[in-house]
Amino acid sequence: VKDGIPVFDAVVHAHDFRDEMIINDDGRFLKEATKGDIAHTARNGQEVSIEAAERPPAHEWCNRVLFEESDTDVAMVQAVPLFGVFREGMTPARAAYELARSNPDRYYFCGGVDPLYQGVKGAVEEIERQVGEWGAVSIKFYQAQTMRNWWSADDERLAYPLFEKAQQLGLKAVQFHKGLPLGRQRVETLRPNDIQQAAYDFPELTFALHHMGDPYVDETINIAARFPNVVLVLPLLFNQWFVQPKPMLHRLGQMLLSVGEDRLCYGTDAFLWPKVQLYIDLIAGLEMPEELQEDYGYPPITEETKRKLLGENFARVFGIDLAAKVSALEAA
Amino acid sequence: VSSVAEAEAALDQVRARLRGHGGDVRVLEVDESGEAEVEFVGACNGCPAIVFTFTGVVEPALTGAGGVRSVRSRQVKASPYVRRRLQGPA
Numbered sequence: 001v002k003d004g005i006p007v008f009d010a011v012v013h014a015h016d017f018r019d020e021m022i023i024n025d026d027g028r029f030l031k032e033a034t035k036g037d038i039a040h041t042a043r044n045g046q047e048v049s050i051e052a053a054e055r056p057p058a059h060e061w062c063n064r065v066l067f068e069e070s071d072t073d074v075a076m077v078q079a080v081p082l083f084g085v086f087r088e089g090m091t092p093a094r095a096a097y098e099l100a101r102s103n104p105d106r107y108y109f110c111g112g113v114d115p116l117y118q119g120v121k122g123a124v125e126e127i128e129r130q131v132g133e134w135g136a137v138s139i140k141f142y143q144a145q146t147m148r149n150w151w152s153a154d155d156e157r158l159a160y161p162l163f164e165k166a167q168q169l170g171l172k173a174v175q176f177h178k179g180l181p182l183g184r185q186r187v188e189t190l191r192p193n194d195i196q197q198a199a200y201d202f203p204e205l206t207f208a209l210h211h212m213g214d215p216y217v218d219e220t221i222n223i224a225a226r227f228p229n230v231v232l233v234l235p236l237l238f239n240q241w242f243v244q245p246k247p248m249l250h251r252l253g254q255m256l257l258s259v260g261e262d263r264l265c266y267g268t269d270a271f272l273w274p275k276v277q278l279y280i281d282l283i284a285g286l287e288m289p290e291e292l293q294e295d296y297g298y299p300p301i302t303e304e305t306k307r308k309l310l311g312e313n314f315a316r317v318f319g320i321d322l323a324a325k326v327s328a329l330e331a332a
Numbered sequence: 333v334s335s336v337a338e339a340e341a342a343l344d345q346v347r348a349r350l351r352g353h354g355g356d357v358r359v360l361e362v363d364e365s366g367e368a369e370v371e372f373v374g375a376c377n378g379c380p381a382i383v384f385t386f387t388g389v390v391e392p393a394l395t396g397a398g399g400v401r402s403v404r405s406r407q408v409k410a411s412p413y414v415r416r417r418l419q420g421p422a
Contacts, residue, residue, distance in 0.1 A: 226378030258380065260409050293411035297383070300411065 002071040002280050005303075006326040008311030009066065009075035009276065010233045010267035011110075011210065014095040016056045016088065026146065027085030030183035038272050046242035047275040056095055057271045059102035065270065067106055070277040073311070073326045075270075076138070078175065079112030082182055084145030089114075090182060093126075097134040105329060108318070110175060111136035115158045116149050124165045131169045137318055138208075139166055140175045144185035153207075154197035163202050173206035173231075173317050178220060179213035180236060192220045199227040206317050208265070211236040217251060225258040231317060232259060235269035238279040253288060253298030261305045265314040283310055333399035336361060339368050342397035346389050350376060357390055366401035368394050376407075383410040387418040 001007065017031050031053065038048040049057070066072045077100045080090035088094065093111045100109035111130030113123040130136040139162070144150040151158045153176065166174055178192045192213040199207050210233045213220030224230045232255060241248040255264055266283060268276045288301045315322035333339050339359040350356050355376030360369040370390060376382055386408045394400040408415075 222378070225380075228377075257409050257411075258378070260407070288411075290413075294413040297410040297414040299409045 001073060001326060002284050002310065005284070005307045006311045006315075006322045007070075007072045007074075007280055008266070008314050008320075008322055009072050009270070010208075010265045010314045011078050011235055012062070012066065012075050012099075012268060012270040013078060013080060013091040013272075014056050014062075014099045015052060015080070015091050015272070016086065016095055017053050017090075018055050021087045022085060023087055024085055026183050030085055033183065034272070041239055041243050041273070044242040044245075045275075045278055046239075046273060049271055049274045052271045052274070057099075059099055062099060062271055063103050063106075065274045066276065067103070069275075071280050072276060073329060074106050074108065074322075076108040076110050076267075076314075078110040078138075078140045080142055080177065080182070081112035081114045081117075081140060082142045082145065083114055083117035084149060084185070085183060090142075093130055093134075093136075097130075097136075100135075105332065108137050109135055110138040110140050112140040112142070113162065114142070114145065115162060116145055116151055120158060120161050124161055127162060127165045128169065131171065136171075138171055138173050138175055140177070142177045142182070144181060144189040147184065147186060150185065150189035153194040154201075155194075159198065160201070163198065163205055167202070167205055171205075172319060173208050175208040175210065175233070178209045178211055179216050180211040187215070191216050192223055195230060196223055196227065199223075199229050203229055205229065206231060208233050208317065210234075210267070212251065212255075217254075221255055221258050224255075224263060225260075228263075231263040231265055231313065233265045233267045233314070235267040238266070238282065239269060239273050241282060242278070249288075249292070250296070252286075253292055253296055256288075256299050256301070256305070257297055261299075261308050262313060264309050265317075266310050267314075280310070333368075333394065333397045334362060334366075338362075339394055339397075339400065342400075343390065343393055346393045349389055350374075350385065353379075355379065355385075357385075359394075362400065366399060368400045368403045370394075370403060370405050372405065372407050383408050383414055384418065387415055 035053045042048045077096040079093040079096040082090040100107035113126045115123045153159050207230045286301045288298050292298050336359045355374040362368045391403045394403050
């Protein structure tokens with residue numbers, strides 16, 4: 001809890017970059033690129049963990065980083081089902097589940113499947129298993145597996161059976177890595193545009209888009225503005241803030257102006273960036289400068305904005321009473 | 333204007349301008365203090381020009397009909413600076 005506001009980190013991972021998990025040169029490229037990329041973000045107090053880009057983080061350390069060294073109350077551990085370069089995915093569903101199980105009162109588990117690598121039937125069965133056996137509350141997708149293997153969320157044969165299964169099992173939301181290619185896939189195969197038809201066809205299902213679809217930020221904002229069952233999860237915004245504070249403030253301003261404060265969600269992508277308290281403090285101290293309100297029309301950032309951003313919005317997607325959850329945690 | 337039905341009627345004079353763009357507006361409530369809440373639908377929902385439509389078209393139609401003191405919409409998120417600029421000098 002930060003200044004009376006409950007904190008729900010929408011996305012943390014348990015990446016497994018061990019050499020034995022990498023299946024090709026693209027995977028080796030991604031591992032080195034990741035280490036290089038995050039090293040450049042170690043600025044203005046932001047710390048990075050190169051170690052977390054070598055091997056899965058220890059559960060004890062994750063729990064300490066999140067729940068002892070920061071004001072985070074609860075978090076969602078999300079799989080990253082990138083099978084094109086990793087044996088089990090960048091964050092294997094198994095690894096995400098095991099981390100979530102290490103502190104079940106504070107973690108929610110988001111599974112992950114892929115209809116190309118598991119087949120539609122296999123992916124549907126795997127959703128069923130991850131929900132039934134591991135208690136997944138959501139499913140994450142990474143659609144651009146390799147240069148030549150990718151799928152679209154509006155594909156009625158590949159994607160819709162997965163959404164139908166998710167709804168049938170009572171899941172409230174599915175989640176998508178959008179933009180920000182993890183390696184050498186085609187960036188346009190991670191564009192958010194395919195979400196429009198899917199969100200239109202599944203109005204009762206929430207589509208959570210991560211990373212603002214960078215570099216397709218304008219498209220992502222436009223789509224979220226028009227489809228009420230789309231929410232934006234913003235880890236990249238905060239990771240990059242410590243490198244480019246003004247451009248990121250403009251992005252936040254544009255999202256607040258166009259999408260509104262009800263559908264933006266705080267998330268960190270820990271544990272490559274383990275000092276998450278920086279982000280929480282950043283949000284707690286956020287103000288929209290008068291000059292940007294006047295010149296760009298961005299709305300003011302209020303205490304209500306911060307409360308929604310830091311956890312209320314993401315909790316609402318999953319029907320979680322966050323205040324009651326935090327009270328129960330504090331009483332325990 | 334003191335009821336949703338009367339407020340809806342007051343908007344009929346401008347509705348064609350919204351519908352011409354595939355949008356529309358509906359009145360959710362008019363409270364005892366004379367504040368009306370409206371909701372934009374269709375193409376107006378998520379439109380970057382929503383603040384213009386609200387400030388230049390919908391708000392004057394309602395306040396000009398008498399009985400409505402102010403109008404609000406959760407979908408209009410632009411800063412108070414923008415609203416004041418569009419409203420022009422008092």
